[in-house]
Amino acid sequence: MPANKKILFLPGDGIGPEVMRQVRRVIDWMDRKRGLTFDVSEGLVGGAAIDAHGVPLADETLAEAKAADCVLLGAVGGPKWDNIGFDKRPEAGLLALRKELGLFANLRPAIVFDALVDASTLKADVVRGLNIMIVRELTGGVYFGEPRGITDLGNGERRGLNTQSYTTSEIRRVATVAFELARQRGRKLHSVEKANVMESGLLWREEVTKLHKESFTDVELQHMYADNCAMQLLKNPKQFDVIVTDNLFGDILSDEAAMLTGSLGMLPSASLGAADAAGNRKALYEPVHGSAPDIAGKDIANPIATMLSFAMALRYSFDRGQDADMIEKAVQNVLGGGMRTADIMAPGMARCSTTVMGDSILRELDKVSS
Numbered sequence: 001m002p003a004n005k006k007i008l009f010l011p012g013d014g015i016g017p018e019v020m021r022q023v024r025r026v027i028d029w030m031d032r033k034r035g036l037t038f039d040v041s042e043g044l045v046g047g048a049a050i051d052a053h054g055v056p057l058a059d060e061t062l063a064e065a066k067a068a069d070c071v072l073l074g075a076v077g078g079p080k081w082d083n084i085g086f087d088k089r090p091e092a093g094l095l096a097l098r099k100e101l102g103l104f105a106n107l108r109p110a111i112v113f114d115a116l117v118d119a120s121t122l123k124a125d126v127v128r129g130l131n132i133m134i135v136r137e138l139t140g141g142v143y144f145g146e147p148r149g150i151t152d153l154g155n156g157e158r159r160g161l162n163t164q165s166y167t168t169s170e171i172r173r174v175a176t177v178a179f180e181l182a183r184q185r186g187r188k189l190h191s192v193e194k195a196n197v198m199e200s201g202l203l204w205r206e207e208v209t210k211l212h213k214e215s216f217t218d219v220e221l222q223h224m225y226a227d228n229c230a231m232q233l234l235k236n237p238k239q240f241d242v243i244v245t246d247n248l249f250g251d252i253l254s255d256e257a258a259m260l261t262g263s264l265g266m267l268p269s270a271s272l273g274a275a276d277a278a279g280n281r282k283a284l285y286e287p288v289h290g291s292a293p294d295i296a297g298k299d300i301a302n303p304i305a306t307m308l309s310f311a312m313a314l315r316y317s318f319d320r321g322q323d324a325d326m327i328e329k330a331v332q333n334v335l336g337g338g339m340r341t342a343d344i345m346a347p348g349m350a351r352c353s354t355t356v357m358g359d360s361i362l363r364e365l366d367k368v369s370s
Contacts, residue, residue, distance in 0.1 A: 005318060007038045008068040010045040010061070013090060014291025015301035016074020022303035022358035023072060023310045026327065029362055033369055034323060041068075045097070046076030046090030046291075056093030062100055070317040071097065071284040072310060075291035098138055101282040103271035104170070105177040106136040106250065107312070108288065110257035110267065115335035119262025119344055127237065127260055133185065134243045134257055135178040136250025138271055140170045141200075143247050164200045166246065171207040173274065178244035179216040186241035188220045192229045192249055204246065226253070233257055254288070264289040265302030265343045268309035270316055283317045285309040295342075299353045302341040304331055307361060330364035 009024070011017040030036040043061040044052050052058075056076070065071050076090040086092070097103070112120060112130040120127045145163030152158055175191070182189040191208045193201035205223055212221045224232070226249040232239065233256055245253060258267050267289070273282035287305030295301055311327040314320040339360050340349040352360070 005038050006068045007040050007313070008061075008064050008071045009040055009042040010065075010071060010073045011042070011048070012045050012074040012076045012291065013047040013078050014075050014293045014296040015289075016046075016076070016291060018296070018299065018301050018354050019287065019303040019306040020072065020074045022354065022361075023306050025358055025362060026307055026310060026365070029365055030323065033365070036320065036323065045073065045093045047078055047081045049093055050081060050084070050088070050090065056088065056090050057096045062096065065097060065101060065284075066282070069280070070282075070313050071101075072306075072313065073097075073284060073286040074306065075287070075289065077291045078293040078296075080293075097284060098271060099144075101284065102139070102273040103282060103284055104137060104139045104274070105174050105272045106138040106254075107177075107181070107270040107272065107316075108134040108136065108250075108254040108257070108267070109269075109312075110134065110254075110261055112261050113266070113332055113335050115332070115338075116262050116266070116344060118346065120260055121262070122234065122237075122260060130237055130260060132237065132240050132243065132257055132260075133181055134245070134250060134254045135174060135181065136254055137166075137170065137174040137244075137246050138250075139247075140166055141247030164198065164246075164248070166200045166203060168203070168207050171204050172211050175208045175211050175244055176215075177272065178242055179211070179219055182219045182242040183216065187218060188222070188241040189216075190222050190224050190229065190240055190243045192224050192226050192243055192245035192253065194226050194249075195223070196225060200246070208244070229253060230256060233260065258288055263302065263343045265305055265341065266308075267305050268312050270309070270312045272316065281317070283313065285313045285317075299355055300342050301354050302343050303354050303357055304341075304361075307331065326365060326368050327361075329368045330361050333364045333368070334360045 011020040049056050076094050081090050110132045112127045117124045117128050142162045142164040145165040148162045150160050193204040195201040195205040258264055269288050271284045275281050287309055311324040315324040338349045339352050345351050
């Protein structure tokens, strides 16, 4: 891979800078041990950008993100900025990145590591070996639909309005990503909506069915209503391999699937744009946990989700699957050895800090790469 691939670091708020420091150590390790060099720049997003620039995402930072091969983000938000207007809050910076980079497909894996089976609230035999990928449409649906807003109806009555809307092209492009992922995995895709009560869901089902017949007959397709999917994730989660769904249902179902694993601190994500003629995509990678301001600065946050997000960047943005496998194997070995941060602590395990977890993963990388 050329040595001039560009990564933009956006540590953000709360524990974001702490966990991102551990990723930077892995990137430096890749440079020293694997000859894999990136040009890394750093910018501000969220509350940190509000404090410095008065906006959650400065134009200059957005321009850097557009010029980068991928963006790595820590976390945004915190109580310090809770009383700022909706469109100026830290989260607006993340939404702007997704919109301006055209990141329409959010990939959320939910993986139960063998060493953490008992961390799940479900029975061990239900979640052992679980490996689900949820593909959530990210730039359409009820979060972006128009009209929207709150209007005064008089006589003390108000109305809050959001519009659920999808087009054929929006549905087909995210479904294509999901079908392609399913083809690389277990060749099984569940498409999730509410076609029984929502016209947007009916269109979703019809378009996904057409795409399946046209291009992906080698992948098994099953349709499922969103409420049933939520129930089945708790009842029999291992029936799923890849799930594709809209923005609203994906927001809910991916968090539910995340908790099957026992901790949000373990889970990465990728947000991908459309592929260009050379097959390259704009992409943003981030852990699914929040900024956790209550533990920020204490060196106790779990950096694993952020490290696994970088592994996803290696896999999906840089075609370095072997290097991604090494990071994932190193994490698995460290957990198997009993090392735990506070969020995944269990009796008989060794509690460690953010930095010590980073140290341990780097030592395992030395071993698995030799």
